[in-house]
Structure formats: structure tokens, C-alpha cells
Amino acid sequence: MARKVTIRDVAQAAGVSVTTVSQILNNKGERFSPLTRQKVRDARKRLNYVPDFNAQYLIRRSSRTIGVLIPDLGNPFFSQFITGIQNKAMELGYVPLIFGFDNNSQRASQYLEELIKRAADGMIIASDILDTTDIDQTLRANHIPYILLDRSATSVSEGDHLMVNDRDGGRQVAEFLLEQGHRDLAVVMPQQASLNIHKRWEGFETALQSVAGTHIHQIFTSLDKEGGRAAAAKVVKLPNVSAVFAINDEVAMGLYRGLKDCGRQIPDDYSIVGFDDIEIDQYLRPTLTTVHQPTLTLGEQATEMVIARIKSPSKPLQTIKLPVELVVRESTRKI
The missing domain is CATH 1.10.260.40 (lambda repressor-like DNA-binding domains)
Known part of the structure; x- marks a missing residue:
């Protein structure tokens, strides 16, 4: 050898x-x-x-590495998020070690342990299936700074906070659909929602509650394309619904296929709004109206915050909330 x-x-x-x-x-x-x-x-x-x-x-006494745990490497949202992490990490002289755990909590825990063994200087964790308390205790005990995204609604991390304004995104969707004349609306989302997904629903529901004559139907499904496709059959059984808020773009893409299978047209039969603004939205037919969140910036900002914490462990805690913006395309219409 x-x-x-x-x-x-x-x-x-x-x-x-x-x-x-x-x-x-x-x-x-x-x-x-x-x-x-x-x-x-x-x-x-x-x-x-x-x-x-x-x-x-x-x-x-530093590995100059950042551990990154991602639930689904195939999700276009996370591919853009990872690009932001890679760009900023390399710029600042760090190497990201990226692991996808396929929404498997056991695998995620194993990767977390391996990153600790390999002396990662900091971590970025996107997960709502890992126990936040365990993460806090394990990483704090090993003096490893970290950022958590998509946290469970039942527990809050002790540390720096980075998020997008999901609640405001839900509000923007509701107000836009009201302006378009829609009063009977459906929301397609998972029943056990992570904190960011719950905030989208909360913003949407709150904006509609004060408007007389509106009706909201929740349709629960998995947070992926297949979940959206399966939800379409439930949407068409709601006789008066004219608009659907898909809680993310993957679900919206599945709805496109499912509604077509049911013989329905977008936007003639249903206006569809998503959330994320992944790149493929502009290539769907019709193009998808959605809430843009700054995914690349989110990855860059998470990396900056972790590295700043590595270099200055005792600095004051930070909370950063990034804005979102509704992007109107062809999948919605006035009625």
C-alpha cells in the first residue's frame, strides 16, 4: 500500500x-x-x-468543521439551504459535514453522536423529530454551539434563535385569497406540525377569523408530494372550496398531480398557493403562487451565527427573524 x-x-x-x-x-x-x-x-x-x-x-484544538443534519436531502428547499451553508462555511474557513437522515429519528441520533465523536465545532440541525431537550443537554455538555430549525412546538431550544416569519407568511396568503374573492378555503398540512408549519397555519387562520362568511377546512396529510396528491381527493369532496393553501411547495406539487387525476383545472377550479418558493415553482404549469422565504440567506445566516458562537461562546444570545414575501404567479385567480 x-x-x-x-x-x-x-x-x-x-x-x-x-x-x-x-x-x-x-x-x-x-x-x-x-x-x-x-x-x-x-x-x-x-x-x-x-x-x-x-x-x-x-x-x-479545533476541527474547523460544522455538522449539518437535514431530514430530507431530496427536498429542494433543503438543497438551497445547504448551498447557503456551504457558501458561508467555506468563506469563513470551515468545512460542513452534511448528513441526511431521511426523517428517521434513530439515524439522526446516530449521526449526532458521530459528529460529536468527530469533534465538530458547531452544528446546524433541521429536525422536528429529535427531542430538543436531549439535543440541548447533549450538545451543551460537550460545549458545542448549535442552531435548531423546524423545532417541535412543545419544546424550545436554549440558545441562539434563527427563523423566518412563518406566521406573517400565513397571514399574507389569507389576505391575498380574500382579496381574490375566496371565502371557502382549504389548508393541506400534517396533523403533527412542527413549529414553523404551525405558525403558517396560525397566521392564516387568525387573518380569516375576523372576516364574516369565511370557512376553513383542514386536510391532514404527509408533508411531501405524495401527501399532496392524496389530499386532492379530499379537496374535491368539499363542494364550495375554491382555494387551497398548501403548507409547503412539495405538497402543492402533489396537489397539482392529484387534482389533474380528479379532472380538475388550476386555477379554473381551484386557486393554489404554496410556501417556500423553490426553483421548480417557476417551471410548473401553471406557475405556482407561493410565499418566498430566503432559503439561501437562511443557510448563510445559520452558519454565521454558529461560527460566531464558536469564536465567542459568552457573547449575548441572538434571535433573528427573516422576512417572507408572497409571490403571485399563475395558479391563482379572482372569482
């Missing part, structure tokens, strides 16, 4: 000491001449030397 190139090989090739190589490659070689610094960099490139992670960790 071929031997891995070491820092000693680079030092020998450059004709300098191991200490000199270490300082130059760690951007601490200002005291050396430009010629010496260039010799070291040329030797590193020629030998394809990659620094040893464990050795660097022992020197810095």
Missing part, C-alpha cells in the same frame, strides 16, 4: 525544516522570505500534499 505524503516529505523537497513548512502552510510564515515561502508552496503542489487532519486538530 502506497505511503501517504507527509509534512516531512514537503520539508525535505523544499530544503527547509518541518516547522517552517507548518508555519507557512498555516499562514503564519510572514517572517520567512518570499523565496522560502514559494519553495514550500511549490513542493506542496508537486507532491500533492494534504495536511493531516488529526495533526492539525491537535495544534489548533
Whole structure:
């Protein structure tokens, strides 16, 4: 088996000491001449030397890694969220270790433990199935800062808070559909809703409660395309409903297919509004009216907050709420 190139090989090739190589490659070689610094960099490139992670960790006492736990890597929302994390982490000199746990709580717990074993400096966790109290206790005990998204409505994390204004998004949807003349409306959502999903419903329901003559029907289903498709059969059984709020865009996409299977047209028979504004919304026919949330910014902001906490553990706690905006497209109409 071929031997891995070491820092000693680079030092020998450059004709300098191991200490000199270490300082130059760690951007601490200002005291050396430009010629010496260039010799070291040329030797590193020629030998394809990659620094040893464990050795660097022992020197810095930091892995410069961020653990990221995502429930569904196939969800377009999370792919954009991850892009934001990657962009900001690399910009700030950290490497994200990204794990998708397929909404499996046992797998998520295993990945959490593995990230702790691998000395992740901080974590970003998007989950409503992990027990928040356990996460708080486990990560605090190991002095690992973290950001939780999609938290359970029954427990609140002790730490920095980052969220989008889901409640306001639900309000915007309700007010828009009222302006369009809709009074009999359905909401398609999971029965056991995470905190962010519950806030969308809460904002929607509150905005409609004070308007006489409105009726809201809740249709419970899974939070994915198949759930939306299955919900369509229940929507068509509600005789007066003219508009449907799909609690996220994945559900809305499923509704498109399900309503078509039922022989219904969008927006002629039903106005449809989603939530997220994933990229494919602009390519659906008709294009989807939805609430835009700044997913890329959410990933970047979560990364910035975790790294700031890594560098300054005692700084005051932060709470950041990002705004959302309704984007009107072709899937809705006035009646």
C-alpha cells in the first residue's frame, strides 16, 4: 500500500525544516522570505500534499468543521439551504459535514453522536423529530454551539434563535385569497406540525377569523408530494372550496398531480398557493403562487451565527427573524 505524503516529505523537497513548512502552510510564515515561502508552496503542489487532519486538530484544538443534519436531502428547499451553508462555511474557513437522515429519528441520533465523536465545532440541525431537550443537554455538555430549525412546538431550544416569519407568511396568503374573492378555503398540512408549519397555519387562520362568511377546512396529510396528491381527493369532496393553501411547495406539487387525476383545472377550479418558493415553482404549469422565504440567506445566516458562537461562546444570545414575501404567479385567480 502506497505511503501517504507527509509534512516531512514537503520539508525535505523544499530544503527547509518541518516547522517552517507548518508555519507557512498555516499562514503564519510572514517572517520567512518570499523565496522560502514559494519553495514550500511549490513542493506542496508537486507532491500533492494534504495536511493531516488529526495533526492539525491537535495544534489548533479545533476541527474547523460544522455538522449539518437535514431530514430530507431530496427536498429542494433543503438543497438551497445547504448551498447557503456551504457558501458561508467555506468563506469563513470551515468545512460542513452534511448528513441526511431521511426523517428517521434513530439515524439522526446516530449521526449526532458521530459528529460529536468527530469533534465538530458547531452544528446546524433541521429536525422536528429529535427531542430538543436531549439535543440541548447533549450538545451543551460537550460545549458545542448549535442552531435548531423546524423545532417541535412543545419544546424550545436554549440558545441562539434563527427563523423566518412563518406566521406573517400565513397571514399574507389569507389576505391575498380574500382579496381574490375566496371565502371557502382549504389548508393541506400534517396533523403533527412542527413549529414553523404551525405558525403558517396560525397566521392564516387568525387573518380569516375576523372576516364574516369565511370557512376553513383542514386536510391532514404527509408533508411531501405524495401527501399532496392524496389530499386532492379530499379537496374535491368539499363542494364550495375554491382555494387551497398548501403548507409547503412539495405538497402543492402533489396537489397539482392529484387534482389533474380528479379532472380538475388550476386555477379554473381551484386557486393554489404554496410556501417556500423553490426553483421548480417557476417551471410548473401553471406557475405556482407561493410565499418566498430566503432559503439561501437562511443557510448563510445559520452558519454565521454558529461560527460566531464558536469564536465567542459568552457573547449575548441572538434571535433573528427573516422576512417572507408572497409571490403571485399563475395558479391563482379572482372569482
